Amino acid sequence: MxxxxxxxxxxxxxxxxxxxxxxxxxxxxxxxxxxxxxxxxxxxxxxxxxxxxxxxxxxxxxxxxxxxxxxxxxxxxxxxxxxxxxxxxxxxxxxxxxxxxxxxxxxxxxxxxxxxxxxxxxxxxxxxxxxxxxxxxxxxxxxxxxxxxxxxxxxxxxxxxxxxxxxxxxxxxxxxxxxxxxxxxxxxxxxxxxxxxxxxxxxxxxxxxxxxxxxxSSFDRPNIRYTIVEKTDATRQLLRFIQTEHHGEAGIVYCQSRKRVEEIAGMLDDAGIKAMAYHAGLDAKLRQQRQDRFLREDGCVMVATIAFGMGIDKPDVRFVAHLDMPKNIEGYYQETGRAGRDGLPADAWMVYGLQDVVNQRRMIDTSEVASEEFKQVMRGKLDALLTLAEGTRCRRVSLLGYFGEASEPCGNCDNCLTPPAVWDATEAARKMLSCIYRVQQASGISFGAGHIMDILRGKPTEKVVQYGHDQLSTFGIGADLAEPQWRGVLRQLIASNLVRVNAEAFNTLQLMPDARQVLKGEVSVLLRQQAASSKAERTRRGSKSPVKTSVKGMAEATLNAGALERLGRLKAWRTDVAREHNLPPFVIFHDATLRAIAEQAPQDLHALSGISGMGVKKLAAYGAEVLRVCAEPV
Structure with a gap:
């Protein structure tokens, strides 16, 4: 047959x-x-x-x-x-x-x-x-x-x-x-x-x-712009990102917990954004209904755990946002790859902070079923993702390099568009490392990040005084830096494998072997300058305008008034056909095919057959109707 x-x-x-x-x-x-x-x-x-x-x-x-x-x-x-x-x-x-x-x-x-x-x-x-x-x-x-x-x-x-x-x-x-x-x-x-x-x-x-x-094949997706920003107020940062960069466009937001998914979906919905929650704790029928709506409606945002996404063929997802750091680069790449399947510009945007590092490390270290070999591999994968997040070179070069593919700076990621400032953090790193060492030496036990930063900044908290850490030589030596700056230093020291978070011992900090060279002054430490404000976000895409032109708008800006009118009628017709067939609209025709039809305004089946995406069966099934819709008076 x-x-x-x-x-x-x-x-x-x-x-x-x-x-x-x-x-x-x-x-x-x-x-x-x-x-x-x-x-x-x-x-x-x-x-x-x-x-x-x-x-x-x-x-x-x-x-x-x-x-x-x-x-x-x-x-x-x-x-x-x-x-x-x-x-x-x-x-x-x-x-x-x-x-x-x-x-x-x-x-x-x-x-x-x-x-x-x-x-x-x-x-x-x-x-x-x-x-x-x-x-x-x-x-x-x-x-x-x-x-x-x-x-x-x-x-x-x-x-x-x-x-x-x-x-x-x-x-x-x-x-x-x-x-x-x-x-x-x-x-x-x-x-x-x-x-x-x-x-x-x-x-x-x-x-x-x-x-x-x-x-x-090459792992490169040149239409995707990679951006990773420091987490300050993730909810506010996400809302600003969607409102200024992707108003009215389809997207996916990934969160680590079901509770967080529900909170973010509610917040976006309250802000007038068509958002839905999706996670494994929901009834299967409700999950299916929400997935169908995401696939069939324009401009929906799905807020989800990683339970959502594999096999999603929706071509016009304009952004994928991460409010929590994934486990590894493979997961990050797979999830961000759900954006821009139509080849048009799309965003992969992530916020992350020190707590993300701690949480991911804890999940690895405290697993009761994973072997030590498996844990070691997973730690290496997490370290690679940390290096990507904290690095100052082209995101795409780092990402492709992980998969063994050499490339040149893309000119289209956040590090290329707004190169981060780098500062000589050798002295700050030595203060941090020395404080961790002195505390452990004095007490015989390790302490967590908050306690170490209290000592560095000279804060005589009850815990600091209780253990006598206000008498250490490192007490107050880091008062010149604010707590967010110290968090940035610590995060990058962890990413550089100079400090380890021991999740099995209450997330305490431990020095790694390479820290000795820094303490001895044998190597310098250059770190990424922490952003003092959200300026990096405002200057994305090379513009400080509060609202950018959407990809949909850019794609249709080249169409004249008549073509725009035809495109609107074609999309309405496609929606009706898709609903009748119980399929997402893009399965009938992709947007690119409809735009080409609207622009070229074919007069007969022969002309229509030359448009990309118009196979023989679709020409026979829909050709006459498409021509009829195109020919309707404006």
């Missing part, structure tokens, strides 16, 4: 480029897509690392179509999220591809009907969760397909979930190694947007992909 919505000569199968154009409406592959597609169509195994928004789905969807047309049967896509399955199947169906999913939302009768379709070779792609793949019923079905020569390809999406070193480990992914053992002749591909070298190697070993070809 052909998946292409047009006829092809029997002796001449359509090329991958034909499929790309005829089914998906694009004229050219991006980056390594074509090499990946051709390798997999030929039956090769592949490990694909490609950034979010880079077009990973096409890398298995096009081989699935081509191999099914060549008689190889169905491609099984293993995906961890029901919502993602629903939207991808909906998008494929809109494009004229026979696709379906098997998951827990379906009745026994619905599942049985799909199984019969599979055995009749009527499906090109089937999406299923790893838990479903591991059931005896599903394994039996796969075996039956294999016996009939109808098992074409396994595509394992979000493959980093197989690794304990990754940021989203899921034990059920481990059993997917059985696919190779049970069906060694069926090609497999694993895909992810985020994996450092350690996670990558773990993926290869766990999924038995030692002989697979590695396709490693």
């Amino acid at each position: 052909s998946s292409l919505p047009i006829s092809s000569a029997p002796s001449d199968q359509p090329t991958p480029l034909d499929v790309l154009g005829q089914v998906f409406g694009y004229s050219d592959f991006r980056g390594p897509q074509q090499a990946i597609v051709e390798h997999v169509i030929a039956g090769g195994d592949a490990l694909v690392l490609m950034p979010t928004g880079g077009g990973k789905s096409l890398c298995y969807q096009i081989p699935a179509i081509a191999r099914q047309n060549a008689g190889h049967g169905v491609t099984i896509v293993i995906s961890p999220l029901i919502a993602l399955m629903h939207d991808q199947v909906g998008a494929l169906t809109e494009a004229g591809v026979s696709a379906a999913f098997l998951n827990s939302t379906q009745t026994f009768e619905e599942s049985s009907a799909l199984e019969k379709q599979l055995l009749r070779n009527e499906l090109t792609l089937l999406y299923a969760a790893p838990e479903r793949i591991n059931t005896p019923r599903m394994r039996s079905l796969l075996a039956s397909l294999h016996e009939r020569g109808l098992l074409s390809l396994f595509a394992i999406d979000e493959a980093h979930c197989v690794s304990q070193w990754g940021h989203d480990f899921r034990p059920e992914y481990r059993s997917l190694s059985l696919l190779h053992e049970t069906f060694p002749d069926v090609p497999r591909m694993a895909l992810t947007a985020t994996a450092d070298a350690l996670t990558r190697q773990d993926m290869i070993e766990r999924l038995k992909l030692e002989d697979a070809r590695l396709f490693l």
Whole structure:
């Protein structure tokens, strides 16, 4: 059964480029897509690392179509999220591809009907969760397909979930190694947007992909602007950021706790911003309703824990904000990558402070189930994120460097646009380190950050006096710096591995071996100058204007009055169609496609067919209606 919505000569199968154009409406592959597609169509195994928004789905969807047309049967896509399955199947169906999913939302009768379709070779792609793949019923079905020569390809999406070193480990992914053992002749591909070298190697070993070809794309997302600012009043900072930078635009705000999620969502809602809370403590039906609203409505802000986001294909998310520091760079990169999937400018914005460092270190050190080896790896990953946050060089250079990719300063992150001042903090560092040492020497025990800073600033608190620390030589030697400045110094000393927060001993401070060189005056310490105000935030994007032009506004500024009117009518029409099909509007047509239609005002189907994103099936299904909407009098 052909998946292409047009006829092809029997002796001449359509090329991958034909499929790309005829089914998906694009004229050219991006980056390594074509090499990946051709390798997999030929039956090769592949490990694909490609950034979010880079077009990973096409890398298995096009081989699935081509191999099914060549008689190889169905491609099984293993995906961890029901919502993602629903939207991808909906998008494929809109494009004229026979696709379906098997998951827990379906009745026994619905599942049985799909199984019969599979055995009749009527499906090109089937999406299923790893838990479903591991059931005896599903394994039996796969075996039956294999016996009939109808098992074409396994595509394992979000493959980093197989690794304990990754940021989203899921034990059920481990059993997917059985696919190779049970069906060694069926090609497999694993895909992810985020994996450092350690996670990558773990993926290869766990999924038995030692002989697979590695396709490693650039991790760069040049349309995303990275900004990390010192946390002073996170709630106020976030509100200002959204109101001045992204008024009326879609975004995601990540918080560490469910309580904080609820508080921030309420605050934004009170400020007139369409905000919703999302976390694992909410009823599953309510979570689904809120996710659907986020995907289908314009300008919604989702405030969430990390329970939200994987597989979210919404292309017009204009910002991702972190009010608490993530666990590692992989998690940060994965979460920020949900912004700007349409290639238009987007922001990755984060505030963090000393308490974030303490909290993350505590979660690692106090884990009762993690091995010491695992804790050590996680500490290293946290240190890498601290280095990114406290560093003075280009954020993008640091971020890409973590994934082993060399790059040049981007000119588009906060450090490039407003280079931070650096000061010689050698003397301040020696005072801090000396105070930590003297306190431990005098008392035989370690103390926390607040106590150390009280001593440095000469504050005779009850605790300071109780332990006699007001008699130490370091008492008051740091009175020249305010507490926020000392917090900045300490935070950067922790990031530089000169001081450690011992979470297992009440978050007390301990000197690391390299601190000795600083105390002896053998090395200098240059630190980032702490911002005295929110000036860095006000000067973002090179302007001190209180409100910037939105990305939506910038994208539409080039359209004349007639085109703007057409665009408005097209979006209204798209909303109605999406509601009728129970799909997000971008699944019908992306904004970029509608803008191109509005600008070019095609007069016939031939002209409409040349617009990017207009595949053959969509042209047949919607072409006449699109032309009608365009032709309506202004």
